[in-house]
Amino acid sequence: MAFLYKIRLLLLALTGVACVVLWPGVQAALVVDNNLSAWFLTDDPALAAYRDFQGRFGNDEVVVVVVKDDRTVLTPGYFAGLRALSAELAGLPEVAQVLGAGTTELPGRGGLLGAEAPRALLPPGATAGTVRAALGELPTLRGQLFSPDYRATRLLVVLRQLPDFDNRRGAILGRVRAVVYRHFAPGQALLGGVGVVFAGLNELSQHDFGLFLGVGYLLMFTIFLVIYRNFYLLLYTLGIVGLATYLTLGVYGALGHRINLLTVLLPIVIILLGFLDSMHVVNERNLLPTAATDTPRASALQALRNVFQPCLFTMTTTAAGFLALLTSPMAILRDFGLFAALGIALCLGLTFLLGVTILPLTRPVPRATRATGGAVLRLYELVLRHRRAFAALAVGLMLALLAGLPRLHSDTYTLGYLPDDYVVVTDHRAMEAAWGPYMPLELLVQPRPGLTLDSSRVLRAAVAFADSVQTMPGAGAGFGFQSLYLAALEPRFGPKARRALHSQGVVRAVHAQLRASYPALARQYVHEPSQTGRITVAGPMLSARQLTARMATVLGIARATLGPVARVTPAGYQPMYARITAYVTTSQTNSLLTSFGLVFLLTWAFIRNFRLAVLAVVPNLFPVLVLLGVMGWAGIALDAATASIAAIVLSLCTDDSIHFIHAYQQGRLRGELPAVARRATVAHIGPTVVLTSVILFLGYAVMLLASLKTVQLFGALTAVAIVGALFGELVIFPLVLERFDRRARL
Known part of the structure; x- marks a missing residue:
């Protein structure tokens, strides 16, 4: 820390240069964009098929x-x-x-x-x-x-x-x-239309990003200032999260990314981890035995030295938890995991750089830390006196939450992200009432060998398919390449227009006239080079899960009617939208399992004790169980926004657990008895756990006032999980540690 203190001005100057260089990237990142490239990887087969569809028929938006x-x-x-x-x-x-x-x-x-x-x-x-x-x-x-x-x-x-x-x-x-x-x-x-929904999401994302980033910062730092009553400590914490957010967004934008439905939450994640690191430093300094008589510089450097090792490992494990999202097949989740990890690493670096710069300017303020430590100790003693009751409470909560897991499901309903009184939603409802279902499901029809789109058999089968689809509940009028022929024949043949499709000569004549008189319209539904026809089936706006079921039904009808003469495949935006459900389920499962695996291995490597590493996982599991159980009971689906919360919650708990285990181990290495080491650890780490939980809970709870429902859910669920994490750290972890750490019985 002494060396870092000597070169602090050089590092601050380099940070200032980086801020200037990355300013264009920050400006670029703040342009909200929820387009398809943000959701799907460039080599995703679904995206490739969509681009191929656009290449044949133009923009389907x-x-x-x-x-x-x-x-x-x-x-x-x-x-x-x-x-x-x-x-x-x-x-x-x-x-x-x-x-x-x-x-x-x-x-x-x-x-x-x-x-x-x-x-x-x-x-x-x-x-x-x-x-x-x-x-x-x-x-x-x-x-x-x-x-x-x-x-x-x-x-x-x-x-x-x-x-x-x-x-x-x-x-x-x-x-x-x-x-x-x-x-x-x-x-x-x-x-x-799809584009109208995307534009509405972009508008509200940008509004909520600016508003709740500001409100969240203001609320959290106001509470921080009320607790510690020290401007320099406020500047320290604000500098960490502010600079980390700025630099992360700068790199994000410089690499060509734009804020989207999920990465709009990056600053909120950085606030969480920045607060944790800074408050561990502040409270460590407040609890130093010589804090009252030591010089400000010496106490600051000693506090930073004491927490460096656990902070380094919490950064590693937390970043690993977010990097587990790289296993996701969705670009939006991969980007979120990667840049959240970058923000966490920057928080660590800035915690120590700003620590050696700002903390020596002020003395420790132990009042709030020591008062909170006393309250936490009283709670700990209460838990030990009534360990059976608290253990029963913990088990009961776990069983209740486990019962909610079977109710959990994955789905995505894009329109549902918007508030009910938003113009996009009100227009949608009025349109369905006045016109009927209007959202398009695109299908591509490719005739089998020996047949062409203007073959009588293909056209008659396409008409039969359109008639059958319209009998589906909630289906609207469809239109396709076969409709052009019917519309052309109706003025001459009237009700017998469909019979006229049996005449190959009449069909070929209509085909020639369509190309000559209505070329632009014909190109909308017929791609001559590949002999591909397009049929658009109108339907209601559905969730991804509902759309998957609807597509299966439509394709079943297609096989029965068009199957003998043509191959039918879904195309356009809707199949991609339907695929999001499967992707979210895969992402949630893979990232959570990978996160737990990485966190356990890294925790084991850090504390070098397998039993303690296993015990450290227990309080980390509880808030994730709280999150998923509450979602199940409340009927909240796993989607692109909520799928990332488990990784965030795991990161929060891991941070506190590692600091707890590290302090406990240090006490045991000093020769303290297990009971003494546990009590000292609770008094030492407990204040940080409680104070950060209070500040973060209020900061996330304010997101319930947002317009965008993804932001509302993110705030509500994270706030609930923070309460679960606090219960896990202050009740479950001490009980488990006392009961199962064999050294406690020495």
């Missing part, structure tokens, strides 16, 4: 706009508004195409096989009667443009596939929304 009226949208005012809205949307450089009543051209009489040129559905002067009459001959097209009662109409705004689309999504959708609201009022015009 479509903004669904529903315009509704309580009576009817078939009025001249709505017709004019739809024409103007469609034209302005189509004029946006990021929009590839607008599909809706305002842009629709009807086939001439006789359909595509007739001689008349196409005509607009809503020309100037159109009336409700002319529109009804025109669409009366075109049921397939009518179902895509208007609700059955003509109280709602739908526009599909197809966005261009741009190289930097993910980063520009929010701005693009903001312009689309502004255009829509210029023509129709909010509530009259509703917006939905």
Whole structure:
């Protein structure tokens, strides 16, 4: 520590240089981005399939706009508004195409096989009667443009596939929304779609990140200042977590990452571990026997020297716990684990660098530490006097929590992350009420050898598939490559259009006319080079688990209807969304097992005593059991946000356990009897455990005020787990140590 003290100014200067260099990275990191590349690894087969789908059919991110009226949208005012809205949307450089009543051209009489040129559905002067009459001959097209009662109409705004689309999504959708609201009022015009949900998540993530990072810091440091009443100690702790957060985000952004739904919690993790390290140093200094007479510099360096070894090992074990998330198949969890470990390592370095810089400027303030130590000792003695009652309480709690584990399930419902009164959620509900299910499930159809997409057999099978899917509960209208042929044949053949699909000659003629008259629309559903057709099945917005079941049902129908003539595979965003459930389950299991394994091995290596290492695992298991049991009983699913909490809780407990074991071992090495060593350890480590738990509990509990439900759940569950960790450290661990450490009976 003396050498570190001598070079402190040089290291501080290098830290300042790093802060300047990493400033652009911090700015880049603070741009929230919840796009798919944040969730999936670049070599993930699901992501590769999605990119292949986009390569064939372009960007599948479509903004669904529903315009509704309580009576009817078939009025001249709505017709004019739809024409103007469609034209302005189509004029946006990021929009590839607008599909809706305002842009629709009807086939001439006789359909595509007739001689008349196409005509607009809503020309100037159109009336409700002319529109009804025109669409009366075109049921397939009518179902895509208007609700059955003509109280709602739908526009599909197809966005261009741009190289930097993910980063520009929010701005693009903001312009689309502004255009829509210029023509129709909010509530009259509703917006939905996958991109709209992503943009809403980005907006609220950025809001909650800034707000609750500030509120959490303010609350925790205010409590810290109230407890210790020393500005220099506040500056010390604030400097550790502030600089560690800044440098971590700087590296994160410099490597091309952006804050997302999960890494928005990185600063909260750094606060937790930074507080633990700093308070172990502060309380160690306050409890030094010579603290009252020693010089500030000497007491500071001695305290830092005393805690260096356990802090080094807690950093190692804690970082290992987070690095266990690297076993996850999800990029979002891997990034979280990697950069949380980086933040923890920075906390350790800054704990000692700022310790040799700031602590010598002030004397110890032992009042709060010694008062808390006395209270903890009284609790410890109470536990020992009533050990059977407390042991029974601990066992009862464990059994109750274990009973909640079978209720635990993994699922992800993206819309459920948003508050109920948020515009994305209210628009979604109003859209489903006015229009019906609208979320797309994309399917790719590839004919078997000897057949093509315009083969009569393939088209008839695709029509049969679409008819069967629409009988599913909650299914909306579907549209695909086969719908183009039906829509083209209905003006000429009317109700017999489906029979006309039996004529290969008629089908081939329609195919040629589709390519000639509607090339852009045809490319939306037919990829000629690979002979791949696209069918979009509309459905409700589901959780990942529900979507997996829905996809299985749809594919079963596809095998029965299309199976003999074509191969059908799910495509687009929805299969990736469904895969998140399996990934979360795998991540939770693998990372937790890996974390326990690494923590146990590192703890064993540190204390060099197998029995004590095993005993140290017990209090670490309890708060994880508290977390998972409470989630099971409360019906909270494991998802991308909650899957990481177990690793965080394990890290918190490991930190306290190692300090506890280290102090206990040091007492035994000094020749203290086991009972004396345990009592001294409780008095020495207990204040830090209690004070940090109180501060962190309040800091995490304030996250319940957040808008984003992931942040709310993270705060609530972590606060509950902190209470469990405190119970484990102050009640379970001392009881287990006394009962099973054989040396205690010497």
